[in-house]
Amino acid sequence: MSFQSIPEILERLQIEALYQQQPIQRLLDCWQEVVGKVIATQTRPISIERDVLWVATSGAAWAQNLTFERQRLLKKLNKILPTPLVDIRFSTARWQPTKKKSSTQLKISSLDHPSYLGKVNNLNQNLNLHYPPKNPDLAFANWSETIKTRYSSLPLCPNCQSPTPKGELERWGVCSICAARSF
Ligand SMILES: [Zn+2]
Incomplete structure (x- = not known):
């Protein structure tokens, strides 16, 4: 077994992730240019699976009309993409109204998680703990007392x-x- 440093591993994972996301990322970058501004606001490329592009649309009528246009769009897209697509599927299934990805991620709070137990600080106040712990034994005692109280x-x-x-x-x-x- 060969040993790699964590930074090396992370770097490799990042590179792999980059390669995996590249086609869809490239597609997202040029989507508006290919389909035009109006269609771009009503559609969102979701994923590429086995060379088929999945696009979410804001409504069934969009999905229908764009399905008729997919050969034209395929031609345009395949000029830009490194690996050609074989088809495009339009569906309303995965459509979500425009929202900022980062802000929704930030809004997910530990409070919403079913495993949330309340503020650890509040629990610790009820305990007879020795802070700061003077040695590893006391640190362990603090920790096990916290766990015991939390779970009892x-x-x-x-x-x-x-x-x-x-x-x-x-x-x-x-x-x-x-x-x-x-x-
Ligand atoms: Zn169980």
Whole structure:
């Protein structure tokens, strides 16, 4: 087994990711130019799967009309793309009204996660902890006390009897691990 440094591995992963996203990224960059401004606002290229481009449209009529035009669009697109597409499929299925990707990602808060347990600081205030820990043993004691307190107040998963965050029970009826197993 050969050892690689983490930066080396990360760099390789980034390069691989770049190669994987390249065709769709390139397509997104030139989409408006190819289809025109009006169509561009009503459509969004979603993915390329086995040389078929999937495009979300804002409505069924757009999907229908563009399907008739797909040969013309294919010709234009294949002049730009490194690997030619064989077809384009239009569908309203994956259409979402325009929203800024970054802002929706930021809005996802740990509060919304079913495994959220409340602020750790609040829990720690009720504990008899030694801060800052003076040695590794005390640090470990602090940590295990925190975990114990955090989990002792939790309801048990009806399936595996593990302490489970309430949000998980509300969502799945069991803990996240049992839920994942049943998927
Ligand atoms: Zn469980």
